[in-house]
Amino acid sequence: MREKSEKCVVTFRTTAGAMAMERSCKETGLPGRLIPVPRSITAGCGMCWAAPPDAREALEELVMARHLMIDGIYAIIL
Amino acid sequence: MIYLDNAATTRPKPPGVAEAVTAAMDGWGNCGRGVHPEALAAARTVYGLREKLAGLFGCQRPDHVCFTPNSTMALNIAISGLLEPEDHVISTDLEHNSVLRPLYRLERQGMGLDFAAADSRGQIDYDDFERLLRPNTRAVVCTHASNLTGDLVDIGRVGAFCHAHGLLFILDASQTAGVFPIDMERQHIDVVCFTGHKSLLGPQGTGGLCVREGVDIRPFAVGGTGVQSFLAAQPEEYPTRLEAGTLNSHGLAGLSAAVDFLLETGLDNIRAHETALARRFYEQVRDIPGVTVYGDHSKAERAPVVTLNIADADSGEVSDELAERFGIATRPGAHCAPRLHRALGTEDQGAVRFSWSYFNTEEETDAAAEAVRILAEE
Numbered sequence: 001m002r003e004k005s006e007k008c009v010v011t012f013r014t015t016a017g018a019m020a021m022e023r024s025c026k027e028t029g030l031p032g033r034l035i036p037v038p039r040s041i042t043a044g045c046g047m048c049w050a051a052p053p054d055a056r057e058a059l060e061e062l063v064m065a066r067h068l069m070i071d072g073i074y075a076i077i078l
Numbered sequence: 079m080i081y082l083d084n085a086a087t088t089r090p091k092p093p094g095v096a097e098a099v100t101a102a103m104d105g106w107g108n109c110g111r112g113v114h115p116e117a118l119a120a121a122r123t124v125y126g127l128r129e130k131l132a133g134l135f136g137c138q139r140p141d142h143v144c145f146t147p148n149s150t151m152a153l154n155i156a157i158s159g160l161l162e163p164e165d166h167v168i169s170t171d172l173e174h175n176s177v178l179r180p181l182y183r184l185e186r187q188g189m190g191l192d193f194a195a196a197d198s199r200g201q202i203d204y205d206d207f208e209r210l211l212r213p214n215t216r217a218v219v220c221t222h223a224s225n226l227t228g229d230l231v232d233i234g235r236v237g238a239f240c241h242a243h244g245l246l247f248i249l250d251a252s253q254t255a256g257v258f259p260i261d262m263e264r265q266h267i268d269v270v271c272f273t274g275h276k277s278l279l280g281p282q283g284t285g286g287l288c289v290r291e292g293v294d295i296r297p298f299a300v301g302g303t304g305v306q307s308f309l310a311a312q313p314e315e316y317p318t319r320l321e322a323g324t325l326n327s328h329g330l331a332g333l334s335a336a337v338d339f340l341l342e343t344g345l346d347n348i349r350a351h352e353t354a355l356a357r358r359f360y361e362q363v364r365d366i367p368g369v370t371v372y373g374d375h376s377k378a379e380r381a382p383v384v385t386l387n388i389a390d391a392d393s394g395e396v397s398d399e400l401a402e403r404f405g406i407a408t409r410p411g412a413h414c415a416p417r418l419h420r421a422l423g424t425e426d427q428g429a430v431r432f433s434w435s436y437f438n439t440e441e442e443t444d445a446a447a448e449a450v451r452i453l454a455e456e
Contacts, residue, residue, distance in 0.1 A: 016125055017315075020141065046305060
């Protein structure tokens with residue numbers, strides 16, 4: 001298994017919400033990718049956006065600016 | 079075969095549609111089920127299609143574009159999920175059975191139902207909407223264009239009426255989506271129901287509904303969604319709210335390619351080509367002795383449909399002659415539009431419908447008109 005490190009994880013309630021997040025991150029050049037939701041988080045959608053921890057502020061700003069439909073934002077070791 | 083049955087389903091499809099379906103079948107996983115690259119490929123294309131259709135219909139939220147197998151299912155979902163037996167609904171005589179039967183079913187449960195009547199020329203009086211209004215009127219459900227005559231409904235006017243009286247406006251865009259402008263905001267439309275395989279030029283088995291934010295439709299089907307699996311009820315969020323079960327993402331891949339073609343070609347260009355062909359045909363057949371053409375052809379803006387009869391000949395026989403002798407595909411009979419056929423007086427005879435798409439030509443159109451002339455002279 002991969003070496004674990006801290007990640008910023010954004011969760012969603014629908015697949016469409018995850019797709020909108022991915023689209024917005026790619027358009028604005030923010031880092032991260034979609035991964036299966038880790039078991040330590042309770043989330044509606046089975047996929048989440050995982051990014052380096054220092055991207056959290058930019059991701060939160062993006063979510064606000066684009067009215068993205070997210071479930072939660074977490075800092076966890078993955 | 080000269081294919082002039084495009085109001086039933088368009089044929090051929092644009093270049094790239096069949097290839098997109100094949101590529102999806104060969105390469106994709108299940109949209110929204112899993113996070114591996116092949117599932118994500120499906121999910122990305124399906125979401126991209128939501129964005130494109132939201133743009134096409136003026137829907138403010140791409141995630142409020144929900145997919146169904148066709149517009150009949152979309153209309154069933156909207157009608158049964160928004161209306162109650164104690165409500166009253168206004169519709170029109172132009173409707174297809176995909177609107178009528180869900181409304182009739184609710185009427186049998188006690189819902190009030192009235193229709194703006196079509197006259198013997200198939201025209202409705204817009205003042206009827208005001209006259210039919212009741213204190214418990216909840217919605218107007220109507221088509222954008224008659225699938226029988228091609229006459230358009232002024233949806234801006236109907237939308238303004240709904241907006242003024244606080245009514246829901248559910249639009250059946252089966253005959254117009256992708257060709258005629260539809261703007262949910264400007265025209266005050268709450269739900270647009272569409273099918274993918276007609277004027278949107280996509281595969282059969284695709285369709286959907288665009289839902290205004292704040293309009294909460296009760297789910298028609300509940301079940302697997304790939305999300306919120308431990309919730310006993312169907313998730314409340316759109317589009318999952320109305321999308322139980324695996325989507326037809328293979329078909330939606332084709333629809334996505336078709337919408338790309340529409341947007342690249344331009345709706346105005348497509349509409350101009352189709353309506354010019356229908357007009358060209360109408361001008362050639364209108365004065366043939368014995369030919370009766372239905373609908374209002376004085377208007378330039380109309381769906382590319384010309385429906386006619388030859389004397390009192392059975393429309394099925396005429397359509398069969400056109401197919402067998404002249405290689406021309408048309409649609410005879412009742413076209414699932416019983417109220418308008420009654421208004422036109424064609425309940426017994428039916429009528430022969432010619433309908434165009436972007437891929438028809440002037441030569442095909444002229445050949446069809448000549449075939450009508452020959453049959454009328456016999």
